[in-house]
Amino acid sequence: xxxxxxxxxxxxxxxxxxxxxxxxxxxxxxxxxxxxxxxxxxxxxxxxxxxxxxxxxxxxxxxxxxxxxxxxxxxxxxxxxxxxxxxxxxxxxxxxxxxxxxxxxxxxxxxxxxxxxxxxxxxxxxxxxxxxxxxxxxxxxxxxxxxxxxxxxxxxxxxxxxxxxxxxxxxxxxxxxxxxxxxxxxxxxxxxxxxxxxxxxxxxxxxxxxxxxxxxxxxxxxxxxx
Amino acid sequence: xxxxxxxxxxxxxxxxxxxxxxxxxxxxxxxxxxxxxxxxxxxxxxxxxxxxxxxxxxxxxxxxxxxxxxxxxxxxxxxxxxxxxxxxxxxxxxxxxxxxxxxxxxxxxxxxxxxxxxxxxxxxxxxxxxxxxxxxxxxxxxxxxxxxxxxxxxxxxxxxxxxxxxxxxxxxxxxxxxxxxxxxxxxxxxxxxxxxxxxxxxxxxxxxxxxxxxxxxxxxxxxxxxxxxxxxxxxxxxxxxxxxxxxxxxxxxxxxxxxxxxxxxxxxxxxxxxxxxxxxxxxxxxxxxxxxxxxxxxxxxxxxxxxxxxxxxxxxxxxxxxxxxxxxxxxxx
Numbered sequence: 394x395x396x397x398x399x400x401x402x403x404x405x406x407x408x409x410x411x412x413x414x415x416x417x418x419x420x421x422x423x424x425x426x427x428x429x430x431x432x433x434x435x436x437x438x439x440x441x442x443x444x445x446x447x448x449x450x451x452x453x454x455x456x457x458x459x460x461x462x463x464x465x466x467x468x469x470x471x472x473x474x475x476x477x478x479x480x481x482x483x484x485x486x487x488x489x490x491x492x493x494x495x496x497x498x499x500x501x502x503x504x505x506x507x508x509x510x511x512x513x514x515x516x517x518x519x520x521x522x523x524x525x526x527x528x529x530x531x532x533x534x535x536x537x538x539x540x541x542x543x544x545x546x547x548x549x550x551x552x553x554x555x556x557x558x559x560x561x562x563x564x565x566x567x568x569x570x571x572x573x574x575x576x577x578x579x580x581x582x583x584x585x586x587x588x589x590x591x592x593x594x595x596x597x598x599x600x601x602x603x604x605x606x607x608x609x610x611x612x613x614x615x616x617x618x619x
Numbered sequence: 620x621x622x623x624x625x626x627x628x629x630x631x632x633x634x635x636x637x638x639x640x641x642x643x644x645x646x647x648x649x650x651x652x653x654x655x656x657x658x659x660x661x662x663x664x665x666x667x668x669x670x671x672x673x674x675x676x677x678x679x680x681x682x683x684x685x686x687x688x689x690x691x692x693x694x695x696x697x698x699x700x701x702x703x704x705x706x707x708x709x710x711x712x713x714x715x716x717x718x719x720x721x722x723x724x725x726x727x728x729x730x731x732x733x734x735x736x737x738x739x740x741x742x743x744x745x746x747x748x749x750x751x752x753x754x755x756x757x758x759x760x761x762x763x764x765x766x767x768x769x770x771x772x773x774x775x776x777x778x779x780x781x782x783x784x785x786x787x788x789x790x791x792x793x794x795x796x797x798x799x800x801x802x803x804x805x806x807x808x809x810x811x812x813x814x815x816x817x818x819x820x821x822x823x824x825x826x827x828x829x830x831x832x833x834x835x836x837x838x839x840x841x842x843x844x845x846x847x848x849x850x851x852x853x854x855x856x857x858x859x860x861x862x863x864x865x866x867x868x869x870x871x872x873x874x875x876x877x878x879x880x881x882x883x884x885x886x887x888x889x890x891x892x893x894x895x896x897x898x899x900x901x902x903x904x905x906x907x908x909x910x911x912x913x914x915x916x917x918x919x920x921x922x923x924x925x926x927x928x929x930x931x932x933x934x935x936x937x938x939x940x941x942x943x944x945x946x947x948x949x950x951x952x
Binding site: 397398399400401402403405412424436437438439440441442443444445446448451452455456522523524525526527528529531567568570585587588591592593596597 | 637638639640641642643644645742743749751752753754755814816817862863864865866867869870887888889894897898899900922923925926929930933
């Protein structure tokens with residue numbers, strides 16, 4: 394474990410070179426501790442796969458003070474229990490109208506469309522972190538058979554709720570943005586709700602299970618949510 | 620106030636939506652927090668009140684009620700009813716006036732504060748506009764022609780100053796202003812002080828030298844997410860693929876094309892490109908005022924020096940606040 398300064402108003406704790414479920418749990422535990430018992434001048438922390446970035450207020454503290462506090466906390470928190478993530482089931486409609494890349498992707502992977510859907514809905518995915526854009530989950534656990542390259546030219550607008558795969562990852566676009574992932578379905582669940590508390594349905598450390606729904610169910614769900 | 624012309628990019632901002640980056644929500648907020656704070660203080664607001672941030676070409680506003688306002692930031696050719704509108708001081712503007720914020724003559728961003736603050740709903744404890752996720756500020760977007768902005772309640776102090784100025788005419792500027800020694804708009808070439816990161820050491824030695832010796836030009840593709848710089852490309856000695864990690868305002872990212880990007884208020888909360896340096900907090904406002912085609916020279920600064928400079932700047936700001944409070948409490952002759 395290593396702590397170093399990052400600019401004049403942040404520090405970075407590196408928990409290891411490679412990411413692992415243990416490291417991510419440890420990062421979440423330290424993050425939770427910082428949030429529940431913040432040091433003087435603590436602004437916020439950004440958890441990632443191997444690092445936790447801690448932002449502090451220069452008016453209230455110095456790097457040395459912040460570093461001292463964080464190292465003390467790291468020594469203590471080895472005993473802290475990492476919080477258990479929730480399992481959240483997310484309905485996905487894999488119908489052609491919502492899955493512009495599914496047929497081509499299945500052909501590329503030498504699988505049938507149904508096999509792609511079965512493979513995609515099979516694992517329990519870990520929300521490794523939230524980032525990139527608001528409420529966007531980095532999901533870990535995609536079956537190797539579904540690894541696929543991203544589009545060379547990103548789409549200018551990917552509709553909200555689109556479920557995609559790219560490289561070793563799968564994810565859900567929380568709102569319409571440009572994006573280069575292969576789109577294989579869409580969920581009616583609104584992942585980002587700016588006026589709700591918390592605004593992101595998923596939190597780092599949660600588990601996601603996808604289940605297939607029909608187009609009719611998609612619209613029924615969307616209507617209910619609205 | 621009604622927006623008659625929205626200018627190039629005018630958004631509602633405050634000092635940012637902090638504390639939500641673990642959910643991917645960038646801090647947003649005024650790019651030049653110093654100018655936004657001073658504009659607010661000039662009209663008796665808290666530093667955290669919402670202001671309008673204008674970019675290169677200012678907005679034109681029809682003022683519908685008597686207003687006390689202040690413009691701070693880049694030097695824009697602002698007018699009120701066709702007459703020059705002075706910057707860096709409180710100005711009384713009567714109902715029915717037309718305020719045109721004009722074009723940037725120096726700097727890039729102008730902040731308009733009105734006494735009482737721009738009254739838009741708070742989302743996650745902030746009124747800043749998040750253009751990426753389209754929430755906060757004015758319906759999550761830049762202002763458009765025809766938008767009507769509500770104004771919050773003035774402090775008694777500000778009301779008193781406004782009444783005093785009102786006796787002087789339809790438009791009247793207060794006799795006090797922000798000293799240029801506290802706030803001045805940087806001219807190109809800018810010297811931006813940076814703290815180096817570990818990854819800086821992985822650059823080729825000639826690229827390390829180049830980073831400090833060559834001027835970088837601010838590209839036209841710069842925006843509130845980041846300033847794209849162009850110069851002779853920088854190269855890594857050995858490039859290690861990075862796992863995405865948290866970013867900060869002022870982080871100098873180096874994508875594979877070797878052209879640095881300075882990440883700013885609307886940046887992504889995590890990024891995978893190497894970060895070779897971070898701009899000193901005290902110089903972020905300089906970057907925010909750098910215009911397209913401005914030149915930037917980087918200069919290294921030690922952590923302790925950067926933190927001390929910031930604190931010194933903050934002390935100067937507090938003094939200024941005390942001065943303004945005293946001025947706002949002193950009735951005009």
